[in-house]
Amino acid sequence: MTTITQTTGKTGFFKKIFGRESQPYANAYLGGILLGLVLFISYLITGNGLGASGGLSRYVAFIEDLIAPGHMDRVPYLIAMAGGQRNPLDSWIVMVSTGVIIGGFVSGLINGRTKFETNKGPNISNRTRWIFAFVGGTFFTYGARLARGCTSGQALSGGATLSAGSWATMFAIFGGAYALAYFVRKLWN
Amino acid sequence: MIPFPLHLDAIFVKFGVYLIFLGIGFLFGFVLETSGFNHSPTLAAQFYFKDLRVFKVFFTAIVVAMLLIFASSAIGLLDFNLIWVNPTYLWSGIVGGLIMGVGFILGGFCPGTSLVALATLKIDGIFFVLGGLFGVFLFGETVDSFTHFFNTSGYFGRVTLMDVFNLPTGMIVILVTLMAIFMLWGGEQLERIFGGKDPKKAPKARYTGAAVFVILAVTIAFIGQPTTVDRWERQAPEKQAALEAGEFQIHPGELLDTIHDSKLNLVMLDVRSEADYNLFHLLDAENITIAEIPNNIDKFIAQPANTLFVLMSNDEAAATEAWKIMVAESVPNVYILEGGINNWLDTFTTEFESEYCASGKEGADDELRYDFSAALGSGCPAAYPNHELVHDMEFEKKIKMELKRAPSGGGCG
Numbered sequence: 001m002t003t004i005t006q007t008t009g010k011t012g013f014f015k016k017i018f019g020r021e022s023q024p025y026a027n028a029y030l031g032g033i034l035l036g037l038v039l040f041i042s043y044l045i046t047g048n049g050l051g052a053s054g055g056l057s058r059y060v061a062f063i064e065d066l067i068a069p070g071h072m073d074r075v076p077y078l079i080a081m082a083g084g085q086r087n088p089l090d091s092w093i094v095m096v097s098t099g100v101i102i103g104g105f106v107s108g109l110i111n112g113r114t115k116f117e118t119n120k121g122p123n124i125s126n127r128t129r130w131i132f133a134f135v136g137g138t139f140f141t142y143g144a145r146l147a148r149g150c151t152s153g154q155a156l157s158g159g160a161t162l163s164a165g166s167w168a169t170m171f172a173i174f175g176g177a178y179a180l181a182y183f184v185r186k187l188w189n
Numbered sequence: 190m191i192p193f194p195l196h197l198d199a200i201f202v203k204f205g206v207y208l209i210f211l212g213i214g215f216l217f218g219f220v221l222e223t224s225g226f227n228h229s230p231t232l233a234a235q236f237y238f239k240d241l242r243v244f245k246v247f248f249t250a251i252v253v254a255m256l257l258i259f260a261s262s263a264i265g266l267l268d269f270n271l272i273w274v275n276p277t278y279l280w281s282g283i284v285g286g287l288i289m290g291v292g293f294i295l296g297g298f299c300p301g302t303s304l305v306a307l308a309t310l311k312i313d314g315i316f317f318v319l320g321g322l323f324g325v326f327l328f329g330e331t332v333d334s335f336t337h338f339f340n341t342s343g344y345f346g347r348v349t350l351m352d353v354f355n356l357p358t359g360m361i362v363i364l365v366t367l368m369a370i371f372m373l374w375g376g377e378q379l380e381r382i383f384g385g386k387d388p389k390k391a392p393k394a395r396y397t398g399a400a401v402f403v404i405l406a407v408t409i410a411f412i413g414q415p416t417t418v419d420r421w422e423r424q425a426p427e428k429q430a431a432l433e434a435g436e437f438q439i440h441p442g443e444l445l446d447t448i449h450d451s452k453l454n455l456v457m458l459d460v461r462s463e464a465d466y467n468l469f470h471l472l473d474a475e476n477i478t479i480a481e482i483p484n485n486i487d488k489f490i491a492q493p494a495n496t497l498f499v500l501m502s503n504d505e506a507a508a509t510e511a512w513k514i515m516v517a518e519s520v521p522n523v524y525i526l527e528g529g530i531n532n533w534l535d536t537f538t539t540e541f542e543s544e545y546c547a548s549g550k551e552g553a554d555d556e557l558r559y560d561f562s563a564a565l566g567s568g569c570p571a572a573y574p575n576h577e578l579v580h581d582m583e584f585e586k587k588i589k590m591e592l593k594r595a596p597s598g599g600g601c602g
Binding site: 060 | 193197213216220221223241247248251252253254255285290294301303305307311313339345351353362365398497508532
């Protein structure tokens with residue numbers, strides 16, 4: 001099959017799906033059960049839960065270590081990842097994050113959802129969306145580092161193992177977002 | 190031995206271990222994409238009660254994973270002591286959580302979902318990931334100015350909801366399940382009011398699912414989590430024989446060698462009464478009652494991989510009892526001082542001690558058979574003998590350090 005026929009085939013498929021207004025994505029509860037199974041399998045086999053921001057953190061440490069290795073050896077927080085001869089990418093969490101990208105890509109490709117686009121609220125421009133996405137990303141991972149985990153590593157994984165601190169963090173994440181939602185409603189509505 | 194989690198480092202070479210984590214990441218990403226987590230307006234819509242898809246996926250996943258984890262722990266398939274439970278740093282966790290909430294509503298993603306959005310070429314996702322990398326960079330550069338807050342504020346270690354509410358695991362599992370079902374039901378009502386969605390259109394199977402969750406939770410509570418005694422009985426056939434064959438009782442000479450081995454993190458636990466401990470104990474030995482040991486298992490397991498535990502009592506009875514508890518609870522590398530403190534003193538007493546302590550005192554098993562005229566504590570030569578004394582001794586070396594099985598770092602490393 002050539003690329004062109006594949007693309008046109010996909011468009012038709014897409015139209016059919018959106019035309020019926022049925023769900024292009026899996027049912028939410030089904031998705032939840034599958035996600036829960038993956039999380040359980042992770043604990044069963046490895047003893048560890050899932051995570052994402054830890055991988056990002058180590059990608060950054062890797063780049064920083066290339067540029068300023070001396071600097072990495074002076075900050076205790078960074079030494080733990082990239083001190084001396086240590087390779088910050090030599091960690092299981094980097095593997096998980098990399099796997100997430102591959103898995104997302106494959107699923108998106110199979111379901112025809114891998115395409116260049118900007119998803120946003122109806123009343124803002126693409127550029128506004130991009131700026132807020134960048135700012136949001138900065139806030140999110142800063143908070144995730146402070147809380148020692150994001151929605152995956154703290155809320156989801158710690159939630160399932162009934163960690164007290166993770167439940168507090170989970171409520172803080174949702175609390176923070178709900179508290180601010182009204183004031184930034186223009187972004188999404 | 191409880192079969193799961195697998196002892197990955199012992200079974201596979203590093204490459205294999207990494208392939209496993211890559212595979213788990215793959216499944217994680219695949220499911221996130223399938224559930225629609227790469228679409229930022231859907232993620233944001235939950236905060237306006239219009240579309241609670243993300244909320245539903247999230248809480249369903251927590252309940253499913255929780256039920257499976259505690260069910261497999263109940264039937265002895267999974268060792269809960271050996272899985273990573275996020276330690277509680279309460280205040281940095283809450284402040285960090287609030288900041289994450291801000292990032293969530295502004296950016297429309299969280300780190301995991303943004304990676305999936307990036308993978309499916311969503312431009313807003315790519316910007317979020319770039320911002321995320323910048324946020325990580327900022328944190329690394331600023332954390333030095335609030336290290337104290339970051340590392341200590343509200344630190345409680347490995348604490349679960351069971352500890353906080355002082356309820357049995359099964360009860361917490363039931364409560365969390367019921368709460369989640371209530372929240373999912375509430376979510377559907379909110380969607381109906383704010384998002385104009387008709388809950389009647391959703392598949393009826395979800396009622397069956399909810400019922401299955403509740404039945405499973407009640408079953409878990411009914412079976413109960415394994416106690417220390419249950420855990421010991423599972424291992425007894427294998428471990429009892431080794432114990433009786435003397436495989437875990439180390440000669441005082443071997444302990445002295447170990448004290449002087451800087452590659453090991455030696456933890457000596459003295460399980461005698463405080464009175465005996467004050468009369469004489471080894472330098473750096475920690476006094477702990479047997480009743481206190483079960484409360485410290487998490488701390489023991491969290492120790493570095495080169496940690497060696499040596500238990501001691503006056504003879505061996507109390508130390509052996511403590512050993513069984515620790516081994517049953519999956520603490521690695523636990524040994525007993527052969528012949529206890531009495532044997533240690535027989536081996537290492539110097540002229541100095543003979544002035545203050547007389548041997549040959551009558552005593553029942555596991556009682557101190559030395560008579561001290563002063564409470565020497567660790568302030569005498571026998572508490573920290575010269576390493577050279579080992580050279581004249583003959584003994585069988587028994588310590589075999591095993592690789593640590595429990596993960597030493599969590600999800601967001």
